Amino acid sequence: MSGNSDPLTPRAKLAVTAGKAVAAASRAAGRGSGSVIGGKVALRLDPDLLARLAQSLDVVLVSATNGKTTTTRLIAEALRAAGPVVSNALGANMPAGITSALAGNSDARYGVIEVDEKYLAGVARDTDPKCIALLNLSRDQLDRAAETRMLAENWREGLAGSKAVVVANADDPLVVWAASSSPNVIWVAAGQMWKDDAWSCPSCGGVMQRPGDDWFCGECGFRRPTPSWSLSGDHVLDPHGSAWPIHLQLPGRANKANATSSAAVAAVFGVPPQVALERMYQVQAVAGRYDVVQFKDRDLRLLLAKNPAGWLETFSLIDPPPTPVILSVNARGADGTDTSWLWDVDYTRLTGHPICVIGDRKLDLAVRLEVANQHFQVCDDVDQAVQMCPPGRIEVIANYTAFQDLRRRVGN
Structure with missing residues (x-):
């Protein structure tokens, strides 16, 4: 890990120092955390800085339209059972904010990183993640985000051939289509309340059939994969069929779904579900949400x-x-x-x-x-x-x- 060998070149060290100085000046001027402007300056000085900072870390990327900040926080808490974690906990989720967060902690073993949907493919290229969690895709920011099908295509192309273990929501057809280009996928039944962005098949455009919790395309045969992890009431069912109680201070079914995906990610790093779920109880609020x-x-x-x-x-x-x-x-x-x-x-x-x-x-x-x-x-x-x-x-x-x-x- 980073303590043993220093992956940072003199140029990278200068970029980190300059970024921190600019961020501190921005905070002192009352302009927020300064993480984005600090990261932008650092990347201007060393465009490869994000890749260099990620070299010494086992990286998890988390992307979705909804729930990424909360899930990132839940995964970070779970992985702290296995070692020190660095994370962009404040939700600055584009390359500059991510770079800033990683530059702030040189002793970490794990990097748990929330990534804006549009930047996922690029950040995955730079950080060589061990695991990528894909939760959902739905319409958002209609003036700047392309339609969801195009985002899914961007993910699909960006993740094709990735060595990362992809933990993906089997209940969201767009996520399934995006993830199925990856050679190593763990499917999670996390549920999907909002279905209005997934009535047509992302693979062929045919009409999606949705009997009960299942879904499939009657035209091309694209269908819901069999999940190995699932949310069942107040429990997470693991691949062995064991049920683990979910202990959360955060409200609602969506957060139980986030905890289920987080437990599946933690297991990739050897943290058992019981330990992961107990640690998630520490989270009371996430960047002010639910406070x-x-x-x-x-x-x-x-x-x-x-x-x-x-x-x-x-x-x-x-x-x-x-x-x-x-x-x-x-x-x-x-x-x-x-x-x-x-x-x-x-x-x-x-x-x-x-x-x-x-x-x-x-x-x-x-x-x-x-x-x-x-x-x-x-x-x-x-x-x-x-x-x-x-x-x-x-x-x-x-x-x-x-x-x-x-x-x-x-x-x-």
């Missing part, structure tokens, strides 16, 4: 939902009516500037909840809720929305930059 904060004598639970699939999962874990719900939507660069995805979300699931709407695009959201026959109030900001709710629990659901705005305001 409960006190604000104006109320308990606000902060939930991040960035796209239709994410909103659907989030609606399934909120407290029942009449718990008030605050919805906040922005459409800044990091969110995607096209809000037409709001029409893909089934807001009738909020019937019975008092709803307050805030955020840059609150009027877009108000029109959508009106059409869904929901009762709601449009508010100027989170302060006003909270004042309209009775004391007690409030569920606050926001997309990416709206979530960051909320965290700053409510002091999380």
Whole structure:
């Protein structure tokens, strides 16, 4: 490992030092963590730096439309049972942020890295991962991300012939199609609530048949592979058929699915399911997600939902009516500037909840809720929305930059 031999050239060391200095200056100026700008400077000085930093690590890459930050955190906790871990825990998941995270820890044995879907193939080339976890693919950021089928094709081509063990969700046809170019795949039945991006066969374009939890294409025979790991209620079933209880402080079925995939990844590195799942219990919140904060004598639970699939999962874990719900939507660069995805979300699931709407695009959201026959109030900001709710629990659901705005305001 890195302690024994130093893989960094003098140029690489200079790049790491310069990157850290720029990041520190950015933090001092109050411009966030500085990891992205620091990584950009470091890569400018040494374009091969990411590959050099990854040389001494056993690397896991995690990619998906939803759940990558949480799953990355769960895998990192599990692998700490086997040795020190470095991870881009704050979710900076493009090459600059990843480089910055790896440069911050020279003693680690494992690198657990969340990767933006569009960059997966390139980061896999640079880091020579031992394992790649693929969780799901659905529509997201319609103005910048190509359609999901093109992303799946990008993955499929990028992973063809990869030596990595690919841990992939057998319930998502797009993920299965992308992963099946890899020679070594471990299939996990992690479930798929959102099916609207997988009605046509990614292989031939035929209509997908979906009897029960199964799926197959009636035209070309492309079908769901047999999983060796699966989520069953509150247990993970391993390849030997043993059931291991899932202990999580994070809510919802989606996080149990993330834990199942994480247990399968941990097993690739020799960490048994029981140990992996016990360690995952340490995770209470992930970059502010699921945190409960006190604000104006109320308990606000902060939930991040960035796209239709994410909103659907989030609606399934909120407290029942009449718990008030605050919805906040922005459409800044990091969110995607096209809000037409709001029409893909089934807001009738909020019937019975008092709803307050805030955020840059609150009027877009108000029109959508009106059409869904929901009762709601449009508010100027989170302060006003909270004042309209009775004391007690409030569920606050926001997309990416709206979530960051909320965290700053409510002091999380």
